[in-house]
Amino acid sequence: MTSAHIVIADDHPLFIFAMQEKIKRIWPEVIFASASNYQQLFRILEQQEASLDLLILDLAMPGCEGMQGVDYITEHYASLPVIVVSGHDDFASRQHCLAQGVVDFISKTEADSVLLKLISQSVFADMKNINSINQDAPETDLFPSLTASQQKVLVLMADGLSNKAIARKLDVSEKTVRVHASAIFKQLGVENRTQAAIKYKQFGTLHADS
Structure with missing residues (x-):
């Protein structure tokens, strides 16, 4: 396969942009589509189903409750690999x-290489450059003033997780999260987590549209 068409569905523009950049570093020929809610995603699937090779899906997007979205997709687009x-x-x-029947279910806190290897196995015939990826790379380098751990906390904070939930995800104490x-x-x-999440999303939107 010389090219692939990947859909990234997530309601955080920064996550979409960062994931596209990580994928393009290894497979620059990839064509992307993106959706920030289930309505947009369903339109893409309906219009472009024949050309799609992979869907990277965040469950918690506007438009569907609980497992409704993934259930609909796996029923109506059974041949499309979903991560x-x-x-x-x-x-x-x-x-x-x-x-x-999804390919796999992984957490956003897992190393980038986990998702990239799944993409390689699902779409591409080889593992080109996968082993060269830094296992400890942060979720995104769009905030270079933050450490890798701080960036992971910011991503989860923007996802709406409490300090307790973030601590559990990252296997650290609540004090460390604070x-x-x-x-x-x-x-x-900024002064609080709400403002931090807003800045995160605004920053991602600016870069995703550039």
Whole structure:
């Protein structure tokens, strides 16, 4: 395969932009489509089904409740490989998605190389350059003033997770999350997590549209 058509569906523009950049570093010929809600995604699937090679899906997007979105997609587009990438990695959701036939269900906090290897296995015939990827690379380098750990906290914060939930996802203490949050607020010039999430999304929108 010399090219591939990948859809990234996520309601955070920064995640879409960052993921496109990571994929293009390895497979620059990839063609992308993106959706920030299920209505947009369903239109893309309906209009471009024959040309699509992979869907990278965040479950928690506007337009569907719970598992309705992934259930609809796996029923009506059964031949399309789907990788679920979620900020809410619970056992029941994972098992449900796998039972529906998705390629895999991974957390947004996992190393980039995990998703990139799944993309390679699902779409491409080789593992070109996969092993050269830094396992500890941060979620995004669009905020270079933040450490890798702080960037991971910011991504989960923008996903709406509480400090307790973030601590559980990252396997750290709530105190550590609070320390990271304070540093994030200072670096971004904001006063609270809501403002940080807004700045995250605005920054991602600007870069995604550039």
